[in-house]
Amino acid sequence: MGMTFAEKLLSKKADLSHVKPGDVVIVEPDRVLSHDNAAAIIRLFKSIGVEKVWAPEKVVIVLDHAVPAPTDKHANNHKEIREFVAEQGIQYFYDVNSDGGVCHQVFCEEGFALPSHLILGSDSHTCTYGAFGVFATGIGRSEMAGVWALGQIWLRVPESIKIEVVGEFPKGVYAKDLILRIIGDLGADGADYKSVEFTGGAIRNMSISERMTLCNMVIEMGAKNGFIEPDAKTISYLQSIAKGRFEIIKPDEDASYEKVLTYELSELEPLVAKPHNVDNVSPVKDVAGLKIDQALIGTCTNGRLDDLEIAASILGGKKIAKGVRLIVIPASWRVYREALRRGIVETLVEAGAVIAPPGCGPCMGNHLGILAPGEVCISTANRNFKGRMGNPDSEIYLASPATVAASALKGVITDPREVL
Amino acid sequence: MIIKGRVWKYGDDINTDVIFPGKYTYTVLEPSEMAKHALEDLDPSFAKEARPGDIIVAGKNFGCGSSREQAATCLKALGIGAVVAKSFARIFYRNAINQGLLVIQCPELFEFVVNGEEIKIDVDKGEIHTLGGKVFRFSPLPEFVRRIIDDGGLIPHLRKRFKER
Incomplete structure (x- = not known):
């Protein structure tokens, strides 16, 4: 029996020949992302009793939730992060300046979202990077502090849902309408704990930006991660910016899915x-x-x-x-x-x-x-x-x-x- | 471990924004302060009237939305004994464990309890007893998860681990 993307990637990261949904694996992320909540994570991290983060070059921090600081409390948060970043030698820090922006956008533009990578973020919309063939999922603050200390996390291997998208968008209909249609159909818990793979000709035709819109919102139906198979567009986007090596991990053709759905774009309307x-x-x-x-x-x-x-x-x-x-x-x-x-x-x-x-x-x-x-x-x-x-x-x-x-x-x- | 408390019953898809509003995420920093805002945009009476040991009973997908851990922290700081739901959103579920907040998936219970009723949870036996004498069973948490909860959350758990090294 073949493996889905999530099964294949997690088995590789856990150094196992095969995993199945429900298995719990211990894995090391390739990169981790935090934003303004890094300040809270720093306080938790320090309370664990560890001096240094496990791999400073794997930690990315982007200030975005309240920039420039609207209150003294926000300003103090940012200050704590700046001091920690300097002290720990964290080079990938995006401060309040004209290199920054929303963490997920900056993370992708800076070439951190690389196919076959396992990425954890202390933000629920970390799933956005699935648009590049990444296994990316959100975690909470304590958990991120634990990852900074240990370089490890436990993850349950998710069941997978495959969504095939065909046809062409009618006038006035966009990727946002498609993902709203899917969430409306599956419900807020329709993909709870699951990996959602988007496939089909219409996905191939979509720009990187449209793919990011789709994967960004899989959490709104409870998904653990989203996935789109990397192609020539992905490689060309990453060519000059990739910060690290990557390979392409694809699901096997005989992988087993909990559900397979098909959407025809021509049937959609603005939602x-x-x-x-x-x-x-x-x-x-x-x-x-x-x-x-x-x-x-x-x-x-x-x-x-x-x-x-x-x-x-x-x-x-x-x-x-x-x-x-x-x-x-x-x-x-x-x-x-x-x-x-x-x-x-x-x-x-x-x-x-x-x-x-x-x-x-x-x-x-x-x-x-x-x-x-x-x-x-x-x-x-x-x-x-x-x-x-x-x-x-x-x-x-x-x-x-x-x-x-x-x-x-x-x-x-x-x-x-x-x-x- | 036995938990006894009054039921606060809520519906499906209770999201992290109504459990702990986003506008407080960078201004309310102490758990005791977070507790004052618990469920603020869903039920303003909750934070004022909930007593230690009280139990939230909810429908499906409890804790959907943001990764904000304060959604679990505020309930824990208020002294909530457990959240029993038909199902949980995954990030909240992990956050709850990491905050030492007991989360129990038991889809059957919901229909058989009313708001304010006192129920009893026997964590070791995996049983929930209602006032009317009904007993509902739930799968015990995996051993490594139970250890995190017993240590009071992930941070105290890790502190212990690093001390032992």
């Missing part, structure tokens, strides 16, 4: 996830006309160049509706610079957008666009839980950048096909 759960998915047309107060384009899900470009193509030469705040946060400074060069930033600003510095911004309620009671926000982020953007009496709708831009233009939730 939203309605408050307050990501699996509460409806066609945009069912909520069209609902008044919005704020629109957010950014985050690790949809803050890349192609996302900003789609928004600019909808908003170019126009003005957003009166009474709507459009906040645009490029996912990284690299994205920001390129958007400046191409005139995308100017187009968005002329349309009325406020551009915020790359980082997570208001996505989990830290700063730069917190909602007031009773307000409605449409966002390209990945979560719409109650209180997520800082106020439990507000409502968040999740959608593609095109739907968010179209909605900002009209002041009400709008099907992007009306304005494209």
Whole structure:
């Protein structure tokens, strides 16, 4: 019997010839990622009684959750991290400057997300790197402190689900709509503990950015990791930036899956996830006309160049509706610079957008666009839980950048096909 | 180990944002302070009225969402005896173990308990006893997981391990 990607990778890392779902393996990660929560991890790490992290060159830290620091507490957090990084000789540290951005975007742009690698991050959206054929999953703070000390973690070998995607996107439909459709169908726990492999011609046709959007959101159906087989696009993306060696690990053709699903892109339409759960998915047309107060384009899900470009193509030469705040946060400074060069930033600003510095911004309620009671926000982020953007009496709708831009233009939730 | 406490019953997909709001992640740092915000956006009465030993009984996928460990830390600091759910989201499940918070998967219990009822959990026997005399069984935790919980969480567990070296 062949092995799935997760089985093959974990057996290799654990130095075993074969593993099956349910087995527990002890493995060493190739790299680990933390963000602003590194400060809390540092405190836990120090309390274990170990002097040095197990491998400083394997530790990557990117400040992104609240940058630049909005309060003295955040500032102190950042300071503790800077001191620790210097003391431990951690070279891959991305501070608050124009090399940084959202940790997952920076991690990929800097060539850390390498095929066949095992990556752990103290952030649930670490699963994004599956877009590069990485086995990447999120862990908590204590666990990361333990990994820094030991260089080891126990992982349960997951069951796998295969999702084959065929066909072509109709006008106004994007990778975000596809992943919302899948989460809506499987439910918030539909892939709990499992590895989700995306395959099929439509996946091959997708850009790296679109693949990242898909893998980013597998956690919203409970998955441990996502996986897309690396191809020529992956290799070309990594060619000049890869920080380390890698190989290609593919699932065997006779691997056994708990479930195999097929999606035909031509059957999709623009979708939203309605408050307050990501699996509460409806066609945009069912909520069209609902008044919005704020629109957010950014985050690790949809803050890349192609996302900003789609928004600019909808908003170019126009003005957003009166009474709507459009906040645009490029996912990284690299994205920001390129958007400046191409005139995308100017187009968005002329349309009325406020551009915020790359980082997570208001996505989990830290700063730069917190909602007031009773307000409605449409966002390209990945979560719409109650209180997520800082106020439990507000409502968040999740959608593609095109739907968010179209909605900002009209002041009400709008099907992007009306304005494209 | 025997845990006895009142039931706080909640539904499916209780996410980490309503257990411990994201806006507090970098400003509320002490576990005792975190406890004051436990389940704040789901049930504001919970943190004020829950007593040590009380037990959360929930539906499927408890703890879905963020990797924020404070979702487990705040419940532990409040003295919650255990969370019994139909199923758990994986990062929360690991975080709970690492915080020394007992998490029990027992899908059958949910329908047979009411809010406020006192139930008893016999951890060693793997049994939950309801007020009405019903007994529900759950699979005991693997030995290495039980050791982490018994040591009070992963950090005290590792501290012990490194001391022994």
